Amino acid sequence: MSQPPIIDPADKTSIATQIAANESLDPSDWAAFRAQAHLMLDDMLGYIETIRERPVWQPIPDTVRARFLSPAPHLGEELAQVHAEFMQDVLPYAQGNVHPGFMGWVNGGGTPVGVVAEMLAAGLNANLGGRDHIPVEVERQVTVWVREIFGFPQGATGLFVTGTSMANLIAVLIARDTALGFDVRASGVAAQPRRLTAYTSNAVHGCVPKAMDIAGLGSDALRQIPTDSRFRIDLMALAEAIHRDREAGFTPFLVVGTAGTVNTGAVDDLAGLADLCRREKLWFHVDGAFGALARLAPDLAPKLDGIERADSVAFDFHKWGQAPYDAGFILVRDGEAHKNAFALPAAYLQRAQRGLAAGSPWPCDFGPDLSRGFRALKVWFTLKVYGTEALGASISRCCALARALEERIAATPELELMAPVELNIVCFRYRAEDTNRVNDAIVVALQESGVVAPSTTRIKGQTAIRAAIVNHRTSRAEIDALVDGVLALGRTL
Numbered sequence: 001m002s003q004p005p006i007i008d009p010a011d012k013t014s015i016a017t018q019i020a021a022n023e024s025l026d027p028s029d030w031a032a033f034r035a036q037a038h039l040m041l042d043d044m045l046g047y048i049e050t051i052r053e054r055p056v057w058q059p060i061p062d063t064v065r066a067r068f069l070s071p072a073p074h075l076g077e078e079l080a081q082v083h084a085e086f087m088q089d090v091l092p093y094a095q096g097n098v099h100p101g102f103m104g105w106v107n108g109g110g111t112p113v114g115v116v117a118e119m120l121a122a123g124l125n126a127n128l129g130g131r132d133h134i135p136v137e138v139e140r141q142v143t144v145w146v147r148e149i150f151g152f153p154q155g156a157t158g159l160f161v162t163g164t165s166m167a168n169l170i171a172v173l174i175a176r177d178t179a180l181g182f183d184v185r186a187s188g189v190a191a192q193p194r195r196l197t198a199y200t201s202n203a204v205h206g207c208v209p210k211a212m213d214i215a216g217l218g219s220d221a222l223r224q225i226p227t228d229s230r231f232r233i234d235l236m237a238l239a240e241a242i243h244r245d246r247e248a249g250f251t252p253f254l255v256v257g258t259a260g261t262v263n264t265g266a267v268d269d270l271a272g273l274a275d276l277c278r279r280e281k282l283w284f285h286v287d288g289a290f291g292a293l294a295r296l297a298p299d300l301a302p303k304l305d306g307i308e309r310a311d312s313v314a315f316d317f318h319k320w321g322q323a324p325y326d327a328g329f330i331l332v333r334d335g336e337a338h339k340n341a342f343a344l345p346a347a348y349l350q351r352a353q354r355g356l357a358a359g360s361p362w363p364c365d366f367g368p369d370l371s372r373g374f375r376a377l378k379v380w381f382t383l384k385v386y387g388t389e390a391l392g393a394s395i396s397r398c399c400a401l402a403r404a405l406e407e408r409i410a411a412t413p414e415l416e417l418m419a420p421v422e423l424n425i426v427c428f429r430y431r432a433e434d435t436n437r438v439n440d441a442i443v444v445a446l447q448e449s450g451v452v453a454p455s456t457t458r459i460k461g462q463t464a465i466r467a468a469i470v471n472h473r474t475s476r477a478e479i480d481a482l483v484d485g486v487l488a489l490g491r492t493l
Contacts, residue, residue, distance in 0.1 A: 036079050041119070043083075047091060048098060048112055051473070055450025057096035064089050096453055100473035101481065104447070104455035106262070106290045106319055106425075109471035114324040117381035121374035128160075129370040130349070130362025139363065139376035145383060146331050149295055151308030157335035159366045160375040163328035164289035165207035167314030170330045170367055172198070172211040172254065174312065174341040175283035179253035182340045189216040197245045198254035199223045201233035201268065203261040205287060230420050231266035233257065235276060242280055254283045259304055259315075260291020263457050263466070265402075265425030267291055270306030277311075286310045290319035290470065291423055296392035300399060300423070317379045320395050322472055327375045330367075339365050394472040398424040401469050401479055408483050414490060415483070418459040427457060427464040430490035436463040442489045452482045 027033040047054075067089055097107035126135040143158035161167050177184055180192050196217055200208055202224040209219035223245070225238045242252045255277050257268040270286060277284035286292065286307050292315035294300040295307065307313060311334065317327035332338040343365040351360040364370045382391075402424045409415045409428045419427040432438040440456060440463055447453045457466045467482060 033079070036083070039080075040083050041116075043087060043091075044115060045112055048110075048115070051099050054092075054099065055096075056099040056101040056453040057447055058093060058450055059448060060093045064093065097471065098473075099453075100471055100475060101452040101478045102471060103467040103469060103474070103478070103482065104453045106468045106470050108316075108319045108322050108325075109473055110318075110324045111322050111382065111386075111472075113381055113385045114322065114378045117378040118324050121377040124374060124377075126374045128372040128374055128376070129364040130359070131356045132359035133356070135374050135377065136359060136363060138374075138380050142376050142379055142383070143331075146329060149388070150292070150310075150313055150331060152313075152331060152333055155335045156331060156333050157338045157366055158329060158331045159363060160372070160379075161328040161330060161367060161369075162326045163318070164205075164287060164314045164316050165210070165328075166367075167328050167330035168205075168207050168256070168285070168287055169211040169214055170341075171256075171283075171285040171312040171314055171332070172208075172215045172217075174332060174337055175254040175285065176215050176217065177341045178283060178334075178337050179251065185341070194251040195221070195249070196253045197221050197223060197250045198256065199225055199238055199241060199252065199282075200256035200287075201225050201227050201231075201258060201261070203227055203231050203233075203263055203266060204256065204258065205262045205289065208256055208287065227266070230422065231261060231264045233268045233273070235269060235272050238273075239276060239280075242282075252280065252282055254285060257284065257286045257310070258291075259286055259288035259294070259307060260423055260425075262289075263425070263459065264419040264427055265291065265421070265423040265468075266419075267303050267422055270304060270310070272306070274306045274309035278309075283311045284309070285312045286314070288313055288315040290316060293317075293320040293391070294395055294399075294423060296320075296388050297396040297399075298392065299396055303422070317382070319470055320398070321379065321382065321391065322394070323378045323382050327379055332366075342366055342368065395424075397472070398469045398474070401474060401476065402426050402467075404476060405467060405469075405479050405483070408479070412483070412487070414487060418462065418464045424469045426467045426469075427459055428467075429462065429464055430486055432490065432493070438490060438493050439463040439465055441493055442486055445489050446482070446485050449485065451485060452478055454482060 022028055096102045098109055128135055128139060139160060146158050147156050176196065179196060184192060198212060198221060200222060204224060209222050212222045213219045223241050225241055226234050228234050245252055255273055257270050257273040259267050274284055292313055295304055313331045315329055317323040317329060318325045339361060350357060352358050363372060402421050405426045406417060406421045409417050414431055415428055416431055417428050429435060429439045430442060443454055443456050443465055454465050454467045457464050465486065
């Protein structure tokens with residue numbers, strides 16, 4: 001790591017002084033700025049290169065936290081000084097998902113390629129709401145690749161968003177407008193006589209009920225269907241719920257299947273759901289936040305059979321795609337329905353055949369945002385540099401490590417597996433009389449140790465230690481460290 005330079009307040013050539021003297025915010029001494037920028041890039045690459053030598057996570061000291069309560073700065077500081085503050089007070093206390101020992105929640109690890117691609121995107125400072133410039137073509141290129149990955153037709157459309165939570169909301173809105181007619185955008189849901197209902201499993205991510213709420217349909221209109229022994233939606237119970245709602249005067253319109261549930265990594269029977277939705281004439285959406293990209297792994301792809309028949313798929317490149325945050329994506333089979341749900345004429349968005357206002361339709365015609373960052377570039381770089389085969393192999397390794405963890409649990413009488421291991425998530429516990437207290441305490445202690453960082457969840461009312469293996473850096477060493485740490489802490493507690 002670089003050593004921060006000593007700043008002389010009287011130094012009139014300092015970067016902050018140079019910027020202040022200019023009419024713009026650019027430095028007058030680009031050579032000095034470039035030298036400092038190279039130090040900053042080297043420090044971040046060094047951070048990733050030496051990540052195994054660091055704790056996964058560590059608590060923020062009160063003294064450090066207090067430094068972030070200061071008032072807004074009126075006068076600028078030296079870039080080198082702010083960088084030194086970052087190295088001291090920010091970098092050591094990050095969440096830790098870059099580290100191979102991070103197994104809490106489902107967070108990707110990122111790559112050095114993504115770091116430099118994000119830097120290039122920031123340099124262009126492109127707004128991908130629309131207009132005719134090449135960053136929009138980069139996003140369209142990635143959409144073509146996504147269509148190919150999921151077996152969608154040429155007319156399918158896609159859009160980068162913050163994450164699957166936003167992508168799921170977009171899918172709910174398109175399905176709603178398709179069911180009620182696109183005039184509902186003007187008249188509103190309250191003017192509609194029909195009461196819509198949607199369906200998903202009781203293992204659904206919380207963003208789906210929230211999407212129903214935001215869409216004006218109400219979270220109570222989402223029927224959460226029981227799951228089977230593998231935590232997959234019960235197709236028979238689903239069909240019965242749809243029938244009951246029709247008999248009661250409701251209008252079923254949407255089924256949300258899950259490819260990788262947040263708790264256990266379960267994958268619904270997507271082919272069965274596709275059959276049911278076709279039979280019942282319902283919109284079939286797949287929440288595949290992390291699991292959808294298992295399509296890239298030949299040994300795992302069959303688990304997702306049926307996803308190619310979905311009306312829409314939501315997923316994150318910042319999970320198993322290993323792109324830096326954030327890079328969610330929504331893919332929609334019917335591109336016209338997608339556009340009809342969001343396009344809105346405005347004088348300041350008038351289109352043309354030539355010039356910067358050409359290139360219609362624009363990305364803003366397919367989602368709620370007009371101001372959109374160049375998320376596509378880091379994904380474009382990731383796919384171009386690594387290729388789908390290497391990403392698929394990384395996903396396969398994550399799932400192989402999950403099976404290795406499952407085997408260690410099965411071979412250790414003190415431990416108990418709490419859910420089937422379908423993909424990369426392993427839920428287990430240390431057997432104890434006061435099991436919830438003990439396992440909660442084990443996880444906190446593991447996180448504070450800095451060696452590994454799992455999370456907890458609840459499986460049938462009981463606390464489970466949840467290991468989500470998403471990071472391409474994770475190895476058997478971290479799996480063994482997790483088990484050894486759980487056993488040592490469990491015996492102590």
